Amino acid sequence: MSSELTFKTVTELAALLAARKASSVELTTAFIARAQAVEDRLHAFNSFDEADALAQARAADARRAAGQARGPLDGIPIGFKDVIAVEGQPLTCSSRMLAGFVSPYDATVTRRLREAGAVLWGRLNMDEFAMGSSTENSAFQPTANPWDLARVPGGSSGGPAAAVAAGEMPLALGSDTGGSIRQPASFCGVVGLKPTYGRVSRYGLVAFASSLDQIGPIARTVEDAALLLGAIAGHDPLDSTSYAAPVPDYRAALVAAPGRWKLGVPKEYFGAGLDPEVGAAVRAAIEFYRAAGCEIREVSLPLAADYAIATYYIIATAECSSNLARYDGVRYGHRAAKAADAVDLYFQTRAEGFGAEVKRRVILGTYVLSSGYYDAYYLRAQKVRTLIRDDFLRAFREVDALLAPVAPTAAFRRGEKSADPLAMYLSDIYTISVNLAGLPGISVPCGFTAGGLPVGLQIIGQPFQEAGLLAIAHAYEQGHDWHTRHPAL
Amino acid sequence: MASAPDLNIDYVANLARIALTDGEKAVFARQLGDVLAYIEKLKQVDVSRVEPTAHAFPVTNVWAEDAPRPGLPVDAALRNAPARRDDMFVVPVVVEGE
Numbered sequence: 380m381s382s383e384l385t386f387k388t389v390t391e392l393a394a395l396l397a398a399r400k401a402s403s404v405e406l407t408t409a410f411i412a413r414a415q416a417v418e419d420r421l422h423a424f425n426s427f428d429e430a431d432a433l434a435q436a437r438a439a440d441a442r443r444a445a446g447q448a449r450g451p452l453d454g455i456p457i458g459f460k461d462v463i464a465v466e467g468q469p470l471t472c473s474s475r476m477l478a479g480f481v482s483p484y485d486a487t488v489t490r491r492l493r494e495a496g497a498v499l500w501g502r503l504n505m506d507e508f509a510m511g512s513s514t515e516n517s518a519f520q521p522t523a524n525p526w527d528l529a530r531v532p533g534g535s536s537g538g539p540a541a542a543v544a545a546g547e548m549p550l551a552l553g554s555d556t557g558g559s560i561r562q563p564a565s566f567c568g569v570v571g572l573k574p575t576y577g578r579v580s581r582y583g584l585v586a587f588a589s590s591l592d593q594i595g596p597i598a599r600t601v602e603d604a605a606l607l608l609g610a611i612a613g614h615d616p617l618d619s620t621s622y623a624a625p626v627p628d629y630r631a632a633l634v635a636a637p638g639r640w641k642l643g644v645p646k647e648y649f650g651a652g653l654d655p656e657v658g659a660a661v662r663a664a665i666e667f668y669r670a671a672g673c674e675i676r677e678v679s680l681p682l683a684a685d686y687a688i689a690t691y692y693i694i695a696t697a698e699c700s701s702n703l704a705r706y707d708g709v710r711y712g713h714r715a716a717k718a719a720d721a722v723d724l725y726f727q728t729r730a731e732g733f734g735a736e737v738k739r740r741v742i743l744g745t746y747v748l749s750s751g752y753y754d755a756y757y758l759r760a761q762k763v764r765t766l767i768r769d770d771f772l773r774a775f776r777e778v779d780a781l782l783a784p785v786a787p788t789a790a791f792r793r794g795e796k797s798a799d800p801l802a803m804y805l806s807d808i809y810t811i812s813v814n815l816a817g818l819p820g821i822s823v824p825c826g827f828t829a830g831g832l833p834v835g836l837q838i839i840g841q842p843f844q845e846a847g848l849l850a851i852a853h854a855y856e857q858g859h860d861w862h863t864r865h866p867a868l
Numbered sequence: 869m870a871s872a873p874d875l876n877i878d879y880v881a882n883l884a885r886i887a888l889t890d891g892e893k894a895v896f897a898r899q900l901g902d903v904l905a906y907i908e909k910l911k912q913v914d915v916s917r918v919e920p921t922a923h924a925f926p927v928t929n930v931w932a933e934d935a936p937r938p939g940l941p942v943d944a945a946l947r948n949a950p951a952r953r954d955d956m957f958v959v960p961v962v963v964e965g966e
Contacts, residue, residue: 623927685909686913710945721959735896738896752874764921766915817925
């Protein structure tokens with residue numbers, strides 16, 4: 380029974396709970412058992428509290444028995460990338476800087492899921508402070524890709540993506556600043572959605588780059604992602620960048636077969652550097668839509684293709700250098716034991732607490748903001764950002780959404796790119812521009828390489844049109860069976 | 869690849885308040901030099917009549933009621949303090965004496 384439960388969708392699990400064919404305690408126990416069986420090889424978790432999860436599950440069962448179940452997420456275990464605050468649980472960002480830190484408050488998304496009755500369990504591994512594309516930058520341990528344990532799960536939300544793919548939980552929350560939900564979802568063969576900037580509150584998300592960060596769902600199916608998005612989206616007075624517009628019923632927007640959509644294919648995204656197997660899988664997905672009656676149009680995103688990475692690594696590092704200034708050993712987190720004076724405390728604390736990639740990005744960000752360089756780098760990057768956004772908005776006058784690869788390759792081997800930061804940065808080519816433009820994007824499984832590694836299709840939507848985006852993704856998914864395949868782990 | 873001539877790693881690490889070892893300085897200077905050389909391509913873009921974008925879909929003038937509401941309780945705020953006495957964070961001496 381237990382192994383059957385751990386690969387069911389949330390829709391299926393919710394139906395079992397509603398029909399009293401399973402209890403939340405049974406579900407939670409099954410997922411805990413699965414985690415205990417595979418974690419020695421997967422390392423998706425930084426920590427989890429079994430007793431607390433079971434207590435939440437018992438409370439969910441009690442509510443249901445009293446006729447007070449709160450909705451489809453009541454009693455469903457949901458995992459959290461270790462960057463989102465859950466009161467009373469660790470919040471480490473996979474960094475030595477926050478080792479031992481226990482969150483004193485709930486993020487807004489956490490509060491909403493608590494109110495929905497979900498079982499909040501698990502602190503999931505990530506690249507340190509969300510900086511990375513492989514989860515190799517975790518200060519604690521790397522996470523393995525459940526489809527091939529010698530390979531990376533992607534990053535920075537590698538823990539959540541691997542955990543969902545491996546059946547350790549049915550749903551998770553990740554965060555995406557330059558592709559950190561979509562790329563690991565692609566590498567692990569699950570669904571990952573980055574909402575439009577402002578659609579989901581960032582209150583309680585440890586800040587990396589404040590103009591780019593978004594929290595989003597990682598799930599086994601598009602419908603499950605739609606369900607989770609609906610629970611967390613919406614305006615939040617505690618996040619002044621959050622968008623004040625109603626949240627549609629995302630599940631109701633899903634349609635079984637493709638509509639007569641106009642879908643754009645950015646020609647620059649299919650050039651040199653794209654692995655042939657990845658390209659073939661994505662092109663086959665495009666053909667599916669064409670055969671189903673959609674109009675496929677070539678579009679051009681010249682500035683995004685050429686300049687998005689350079690623009691991102693100025694803006695994101697600048698913003699992170701500011702956001703990470705708070706880690707100074709004074710009020711929380713690591714404090715250096717030996718410091719000559721108060722200022723030296725900062726120098727030593729930050730030297731000891733931050734890993735190499737974090738140090739690199741803070742230094743680069745400090746440089747591009749510094750006197751004499753601000754105009755040449757940061758201000759210029761903000762202007763190129765305008766042009767990149769305009770590329771997309773121009774394309775959206777012609778088409779409803781864009782189809783593209785998520786990453787130039789499938790999951791690479793552990794260690795393959797970690798010696799060369801620039802090579803790692805260049806692998807973000809297809810996802811990064813979507814964050815710069817603030818658009819919603821989803822990765823949905825679209826096949827496997829000959830070596831058995833998952834490949835993701837990226838669909839990029841118009842601002843605040845997640846309903847349409849999810850419908851386009853769902854129609855593809857339901858026309859295929861990729862989502863029914865599971866790793867042998 | 870030579871490091872970007874303008875990246876003075878000592879100066880910038882000092883601004884960022886991070887103590888780097890000599891080994892880190894050498895490696896980071898080289899790696900960041902590569903990144904900055906890559907970033908140079910942004911100079912090719914004509915941005916002469918372009919407004920900067922700090923926020924993809926700007927919301928402006930987001931007001932809050934000027935009314936008090938409860939903040940984080942003191943115990944919660946001190947929960948992760950490296951050193952604490954009563955309701956205060958204990959820190960190294962900041963202000964020197966006379």
